[in-house]
Amino acid sequence: MxxxxxxxxxxxxxxEFYREPEAVFWVFGFPIVxxxxxxxxxxxxxxxxxxxxxxxxxxxxxxxxxLDASPQLxxxxxxxxxxxxxxxxxxxxxxxxSGDPVVYRYDSTRTESRLAxxxxxxxxxxxxxxxxxxxxxxxxxxxxxSRYIDFLIPGLLGMNLLGxxxxxxxxxxxxxxxxxxLKRFMATPMRRSHYLLGFxxxxxxxxxxxxxxxxxxxxxxxxxxxxxxxxxxxxxTIFGALAFAGMGLLVASRARTIExxxxxMNLVMLPMWILxxxxxxxxxxxxxxxxxxxxxxxxxxxxxxxGVMIDGVALTSLGPALAIVAGWGAVSFVVALRIFRWR
Amino acid sequence: MAGLDLTVAAGECFGLLxxxxxxxxxxxxxxxxxxPSDGGAVELLGVPWRDGxxxxxxxxxxxxxxxxxxxxxxxxxxxxxxxxxxxxxxSHTVDEVLALVELEEKRGARVxxxxxxxxxxxxxxxxxxxxxxxxxxDEPTTGLDPQSRRQLWEIIRRFxxxxxxxxxxxxxxxxxxxxxxxxxxxxxxRVIALGSPDELIAxxxxxxxxxxxxxxxxxxxxxxxxxxxxxxxxxxxRIALTVAQVHRAVPALLALVERxxxxxxxxxxxxxxxxxxxxxxTGRQLxxx
Numbered sequence: 027m028x029x030x031x032x033x034x035x036x037x038x039x040x041x042e043f044y045r046e047p048e049a050v051f052w053v054f055g056f057p058i059v060x061x062x063x064x065x066x067x068x069x070x071x072x073x074x075x076x077x078x079x080x081x082x083x084x085x086x087x088x089x090x091x092x093l094d095a096s097p098q099l100x101x102x103x104x105x106x107x108x109x110x111x112x113x114x115x116x117x118x119x120x121x122x123x124s125g126d127p128v129v130y131r132y133d134s135t136r137t138e139s140r141l142a143x144x145x146x147x148x149x150x151x152x153x154x155x156x157x158x159x160x161x162x163x164x165x166x167x168x169x170x171x172s173r174y175i176d177f178l179i180p181g182l183l184g185m186n187l188l189g190x191x192x193x194x195x196x197x198x199x200x201x202x203x204x205x206x207x208l209k210r211f212m213a214t215p216m217r218r219s220h221y222l223l224g225f226x227x228x229x230x231x232x233x234x235x236x237x238x239x240x241x242x243x244x245x246x247x248x249x250x251x252x253x254x255x256x257x258x259x260x261x262x263t264i265f266g267a268l269a270f271a272g273m274g275l276l277v278a279s280r281a282r283t284i285e286x287x288x289x290x291m292n293l294v295m296l297p298m299w300i301l302x303x304x305x306x307x308x309x310x311x312x313x314x315x316x317x318x319x320x321x322x323x324x325x326x327x328x329x330x331x332x333g334v335m336i337d338g339v340a341l342t343s344l345g346p347a348l349a350i351v352a353g354w355g356a357v358s359f360v361v362a363l364r365i366f367r368w369r
Numbered sequence: 370m371a372g373l374d375l376t377v378a379a380g381e382c383f384g385l386l387x388x389x390x391x392x393x394x395x396x397x398x399x400x401x402x403x404x405p406s407d408g409g410a411v412e413l414l415g416v417p418w419r420d421g422x423x424x425x426x427x428x429x430x431x432x433x434x435x436x437x438x439x440x441x442x443x444x445x446x447x448x449x450x451x452x453x454x455x456x457x458x459x460s461h462t463v464d465e466v467l468a469l470v471e472l473e474e475k476r477g478a479r480v481x482x483x484x485x486x487x488x489x490x491x492x493x494x495x496x497x498x499x500x501x502x503x504x505x506x507d508e509p510t511t512g513l514d515p516q517s518r519r520q521l522w523e524i525i526r527r528f529x530x531x532x533x534x535x536x537x538x539x540x541x542x543x544x545x546x547x548x549x550x551x552x553x554x555x556x557x558x559r560v561i562a563l564g565s566p567d568e569l570i571a572x573x574x575x576x577x578x579x580x581x582x583x584x585x586x587x588x589x590x591x592x593x594x595x596x597x598x599x600x601x602x603x604x605x606x607r608i609a610l611t612v613a614q615v616h617r618a619v620p621a622l623l624a625l626v627e628r629x630x631x632x633x634x635x636x637x638x639x640x641x642x643x644x645x646x647x648x649x650x651t652g653r654q655l656x657x658x
């Protein structure tokens with residue numbers, strides 16, 4: 027078996043990769059560093075105290091004492107210039123000006139400010155004698171999968187599959203072309219399909235390492251689990267890896283220089299990094315953009331990965347997302363084969 | 370490329386000789402089936418180039434070294450050969466081919482650590498691993514140190530002795546004279562002379578070259594009529610005579626210079642080479658180094 031060209035081409039690809047320490051870091055180390063840093067920065071410690079200001083004036087200290095008594099709020103007396111500055115820079119969420127009526131000054135587009143308004147108003151109304159007609163009881167739950175890190179790990183996995191597929195395949199094809207190695211291979215009876223399949227197979231081997239490293243890290247460090255079946259996760263990542271390897275081949279199919287292919291790779295990857303919901307939900311984009319965003323392969327892959335990891339969705343209901351991923355991969359691969367420059 | 374019509378016989382070492390830019394690489398790559406020709410027919414081992422399975426079957430029988438290939442730096446010597454051998458069905462083992470090119474000691478060394486000569490030996494190993502009937506070598510010794518060059522010549526000679534056919538390009542006339550049974554001298558995309566090195570040298574009509582210079586830089590008159598002189602070629606710093614009999618021409622030359630009252634500042638003689646053939650045909654030197 028070790029004498030089969032496909033085996034030789036695949037291990038050659040693997041050797042060329044793992045003997046390049048920089049490449050190993052960017053594929054395996056970097057996503058873990060990123061997950062670690064972002065996981066720390068956005069760990070769920072609750073919303074904390076909301077800072078509000080009370081405009082200096084008659085009755086200000088009584089109002090501060092009242093608001094400060096609420097565990098959700100921190101209040102301070104501010105003169106009007108300071109209050110304006112702090113409000114503008116976000117250091118206080120809301121400014122209360124006592125009087126009749128009481129005035130709340132805040133930016134209604136900020137979530138924190140709206141929370142502060144609700145809380146301040148609640149405290150104030152109760153203090154002035156409001157009685158609540160309905161009896162309520164809070165049941166607090168901590169939903170697994172609702173933290174930022176739970177959202178982030180599948181996204182990083184998707185981004186990593188994109189990067190290693192396009193970089194891993196693209197750079198080595200163009201390098202081989204630039205060094206006239208492709209031409210040298212063309213002078214042998216090697217089958218072209220074996221050469222391309224070697225890339226795909228070596229990607230699948232590395233895929234296994236990538237997924238285990240990142241998912242394992244997320245589990246051990248942050249307790250991010252996989253709610254769905256591990257086999258479904260494996261299937262989804264294989265779809266992703268194959269599709270991005272196909273796109274990597276397409277990107278590298280004509281380029282003669284590393285500089286040329288680098289530009290193309292950025293052109294392909296940059297929009298997806300931003301749009302495809304790796305770091306934040308793509309639902310934040312305007313409605314008109316959503317159909318376009320959803321048609322991107324990384325968006326579909328991220329959705330499928332989150333479906334498996336967070337919601338425990340079965341493979342059968344991931345059909346539409348996987349169809350988008352597979353479609354991109356198949357079209358890229360076919361076009362790449364057609365226009366590939368073998369010399 | 371214009372009107373190229375060559376036939377290389379089995380078991381022969383054939384050389385394409387010419388200066389850089391003469392079209393040697395284009396010619397050899399058309400023959401190798403790597404560059405499409407814009408007309409004409411190429412047949413190797415009795416088979417024309419075809420796509421697909423027929424082409425692959427023909428490639429099984431060829432060994433090719435390309436001028437500009439850089440093998441993968443990260444692989445070892447043995448891994449590189451193992452990769453290339455996997456493409457062929459009746460190849461040498463890695464150890465056999467490393468023994469052929471005497472690279473056994475470098476078996477486990479990364480390609481990036483090899484010297485230029487060793488890299489070239491490895492490139493030839495990758496060409497020989499297929500047990501080729503026909504071996505193509507494009508400028509195999511260009512830029513190599515003298516020791517590596519001799520080593521490569523020995524490898525080529527052994528391959529030929531074992532019955533292999535070789536087609537090589539070079540711009541070293543010495544290499545062509547030593548290795549090749551026949552050479553085609555190329556210039557500006559066409560063949561300007563074809564034959565064995567001995568035949569081509571003999572075509573000069575004389576096999577010795579006498580080069581001299583006079584201290585005042587003048588050209589003495591009447592050189593053409595000196596005994597045994599076939600051709601006079603003034604150069605930038607010396608005058609070259611193609612002569613049949615050195616023992617008659619040189620005394621006559623000395624007497625002529627003395628009669629002029631001049632003095633020689635340089636006098637050398639050498640056996641005519643393919644370089645002299647090239648100069649005689651084109652008026653230019655084959656190479657400047």
